[in-house]
Each structure stands twice: as structure tokens, then as C-alpha cells.
Amino acid sequence: MKNVKLLLVLATVTLTAVSCGSKKEAPKEEAPKxxxxxxxxxxxxxxxxxxxxxxxxxxxxxxxxxxxxxxxxxxxxxxxxxxxxxxxxxxxxxxxxxxxxxxxxxxxxxxxxxxxxxxxxxxxxxxxxxxxxxxxxxxxxxxxxxxxxxxxxxxxxxxxxxxxxxxxxxxxxxxxxxxxxxxxxNGYLEGEFVQLEEFPAQHDVSEEEAAIFDAAVDGYPMLHAKAKTVATRTLPDGMEYLFTAEDLPRENSPKMPPAGELQVYVTVVNGQAPVFTKVIR
Ligand SMILES: Cc1cc2nc3c(=O)[nH]c(=O)nc-3n(C[C@H](O)[C@H](O)[C@H](O)COP(=O)(O)O)c2cc1C
Known part of the structure; x- marks a missing residue:
């Protein structure tokens, strides 16, 4: 019985020490809501x-x-x-x-x-x-x-x-x-992410690059443009292209004049057809 009492006393002391210890810690920054x-x-x-x-x-x-x-x-x-x-x-x-x-x-x-x-x-x-x-x-x-x-x-x-x-x-x-x-x-979630390299300077498009651009925008009615220059960077599973393109007049929407110069992002995932990911007008 004495032993049980001693154990209880020890447990109380330990618990108090633990809770005191945590009180002394520097206050943690509250997670943003x-x-x-x-x-x-x-x-x-x-x-x-x-x-x-x-x-x-x-x-x-x-x-x-x-x-x-x-x-x-x-x-x-x-x-x-x-x-x-x-x-x-x-x-x-x-x-x-x-x-x-x-x-x-x-x-x-x-x-x-x-x-x-x-x-x-x-x-x-x-x-x-x-x-x-x-x-x-x-x-x-x-x-x-x-x-x-x-x-x-x-x-x-x-x-x-x-x-x-x-x-x-x-x-x-x-x-x-x-x-x-x-x-x-952007630091909202913990974990590993791929840090992409910056795009290098633009160069005039080659025939092959122009064909990638045309394939990427083919079939999208609101995008009728011709690639002029491009920069490329590698992705973990393919390549990304940043094209500068000239917006061309749309025959079916004569009221919408060409927007001038566009920036068009295109990705080519290994083994897949080129797709554009966004256009900046
Ligand atoms: C009235 C209207 C205007 C739109 N304007 C644009 C536009 O200016 N640029 C664009 O890229 N997509 C435009 N879209 C396409 C929508 O942004 C696109 O379909 C979007 O994914 C719809 O999102 P939701 O499913 O959450 O409604 C437009 C769609 C509608 C209905």
C-alpha cells in the first residue's frame, strides 16, 4: 500500500513537472486561420x-x-x-x-x-x-x-x-x-516540391518549335496566333515552352481585334501531345 501511495505521489510530481515544463516553453506561433x-x-x-x-x-x-x-x-x-x-x-x-x-x-x-x-x-x-x-x-x-x-x-x-x-x-x-x-x-503545406529553373532568354522559333506551338493551340477557337520567339526549360516529366506569339485577326469574330503580343505557355509531357497551359494577353 505504501508503494502504491509513493507511486501516486511520484506520478503527480511528474505530471506537474511536465505541465510546468510545457508552460515555460516559448509560446508557439499560432497557425494562421x-x-x-x-x-x-x-x-x-x-x-x-x-x-x-x-x-x-x-x-x-x-x-x-x-x-x-x-x-x-x-x-x-x-x-x-x-x-x-x-x-x-x-x-x-x-x-x-x-x-x-x-x-x-x-x-x-x-x-x-x-x-x-x-x-x-x-x-x-x-x-x-x-x-x-x-x-x-x-x-x-x-x-x-x-x-x-x-x-x-x-x-x-x-x-x-x-x-x-x-x-x-x-x-x-x-x-x-x-x-x-x-x-x-508557397509554404501552406509541408512537403517536397519541384523548384523549376527560370526560363532563359527568348530565341527565334525553329520549325520544330513552331509546330509544337501550332499543335498546342490547334482546335482552341479563341486562340489564333503565330509563334515568334520561345524559351524552354525542363520539367520532371517533359519540357515547358514559353512562346511569344502574335495574335492574328479572327475571321469568325471580326469585332474582336487582335490583342497584339501574347505569351503562351505550352507543356510537352514525355510521350504526350503538346498542350497549352495558359495565355497571358
Ligand atoms: C460569361 C463567361 C465568360 C468567360 N470569359 C473567359 C475569359 O475571359 N477567359 C477565359 O480564359 N475563359 C473564360 N470563360 C471560361 C471559364 O472561365 C471557364 O469555363 C471556367 O473554368 C468556368 O469555371 P466554373 O466551372 O467554376 O464556373 C468564360 C466563361 C463564361 C461563362
């Missing part, structure tokens, strides 16, 4: 949002509209153009999350007309993101992350707009791996 907030009309951006939230264990919320768009592409374009003419930015349902509780907001959107879709514009008009870090992510037909980021920086001058992630709707299969690398490379 992260919210994934997104609008998605047809599901692509939603898939990216869910991938990010799952990987980070972050809270997630969808921005929804009071009067949602018709899901048809042309009907959506028509309503957007009509809204624009009338100066209307459509109403959204109140966001449930208390933005003030979060340090980092992953803000997701489809690129519409070169920038974030109107429901995200509406959210930004009503939210106070001062002092927050905003990590933009988006999906697009051909590109628009860079132009969206410029608009975001203008709309939120008191927030810190961080490097973002964007993926073509046609390349959603590549998204989970790219999101993983993006989160690791």
Missing part, C-alpha cells in the same frame, strides 16, 4: 476549392447568388453583357463565414471577360479584407489569372495579394498534383 471562399458556375473552380480545403484542412464556403445565372454559356454571356450595360453587379447571398476570424483567404473564381466573375466582384465590394492575405485561384478557358490579380490588387489595396494558382478548364485532370505543388511551394 484559412478560409477557402469561391464562386463556381459549372464546377471547375469548386473542384479546385475542395482540393485546396481538403489538403489544408481549411474551412470552405461557396459564394452563391440571389438570382443564379442560367447554366448555358451563351445565356450567361448575354446576361453579363446586359448587366454591364445597365451597371448591374448581381446580388449574392450573405457569406456565412466571419471574414474577420481569418488570416488567409483563398479566393476562387472562374475568369470571365478577363477577370473574376461578377459574384466575386460583388463579394469584394461588401467585404473588408484589410490586413488579410488573399490567395487567388481560378479556372479559365485560356488564361486570366494575371489580369484578375491586377484587378484584385486595385480592388483591395489594403490586403496582401499573394501568388495565385490558375488552371485551364481543359486541364482539370492535372489540377490535384499542381495544387499540391502550389501549396507546398
Amino acid at each position: 484559412m478560409l477557402v471562399l469561391y464562386y463556381s458556375q459549372t464546377g471547375n473552380t469548386k473542384a479546385v476549392a475542395e482540393e485546396i480545403a481538403t489538403k489544408l484542412g481549411a474551412d470552405i464556403e461557396e459564394i452563391t447568388m440571389v438570382n443564379p445565372y442560367d447554366t448555358g454559356f451563351q445565356a450567361t454571356i448575354d446576361r453579363c453583357l446586359q448587366d454591364r450595360e445597365r451597371g448591374i453587379i448581381p446580388d449574392i447571398q450573405p457569406v456565412k463565414a466571419n471574414i474577420a476570424d481569418y488570416d488567409i483567404i483563398f479566393l476562387g473564381f472562374p475568369v470571365w471577360f478577363g477577370t473574376y466573375a461578377p459574384p466575386v466582384q460583388k463579394f469584394l465590394l461588401g467585404a473588408d479584407l484589410s490586413g488579410k492575405k488573399i490567395v487567388p485561384f481560378c479556372t479559365f478557358g485560356s488564361g486570366g489569372l494575371e489580369s484578375s490579380v491586377k484587378d484584385l490588387e486595385q480592388a483591395e489595396p489594403n490586403a496582401e495579394v499573394m501568388p495565385g494558382y490558375g488552371v485551364r478548364a481543359a486541364r482539370m485532370a492535372a489540377m490535384p498534383k499542381e495544387v499540391d505543388q502550389f501549396l507546398k511551394a
